[in-house]
Amino acid sequence: MEYVSVDAQVGDLSGVLDPARYLSHLSLVSGDLLPGARAFATDADHYDFSSRRCVKDLALRAVRGAGSQEMEVEFQHNCWKHDQDLLIRYVGVSGFAIDPVDEGRGTDLGAVTLDEILPHGDGCTHEIACWDGTLTIVCRDLQATWTDTACSSKS
Template identity: 50%
Template sequence: MKHVRVEATGTGNYLDPRAYLRLLPALSPELPPGARAFAADPDHYDFPGKRCVKDLVLDTLLRGTTDGEDWLQLGFRHNCWKHDEDLSIRYAGLRTLTHDPAAWTGFGAVTLDEILPHDHGCSHEIGFLAGSLTVVSRDLTAAWTEADCPDK
């Protein structure tokens, strides 16, 4: 990621979105509406918050074409210790999807993410404990839905 810091330490990960959050007011006008709303949500980087992306786990990936436009949908499963909801992100006007490692093997939990303006609309890089995904699209829509936490 360009501005969000995710660094491995001997005991875990150092996560710091502050540089990105300082730039976000200047970047926001350049982001498409859905990407801007998701990036600027005050809970997005609030680590103890219920709608922070940290600790979500990617569990679905759907890809298709509607009316000649490619789309991608990523589904993230909640962590019952932290979240009350699952997250779904739909990318309209999909341009590229890249991932590291190249094999689709368990990425683990989300560390943090970063949404930036792009010539095609926006880029969304998602860091995981064991890799990353980057999506370039015209825009994205994020939706939270109630999760099935049995102990809540």
């Protein structure tokens, strides 16, 4: 990722996730994103690690439509942090890459660490870093939808 650090150093602690540089840059470029990408990227909960709608720790469940102009990427909650799943629909897809750490993993990239949405000549790029690889999609725009799960009924 260009701005989000998934291996920051804070004092003596290394390997810290730090979206601060990205969030600062996002405030400058968010107007260049189409409405769906802008809404998802600038949502106050997106990078708030204590929020139930923070993408950190979601698990990549499915990638549908790879190689087509419309794709869906589905992320599964974990009940200790999230009470909703996340579905992202991409339109006008012009690029798609899965870069697993281990070639035999396919789309099993482990839990999400963080993501980054940036303006691009074709619309935007959405890079999603996971513990075991990265998923990158170039598209015209995206629509993120959170849906309730069995965890939603827990207090």
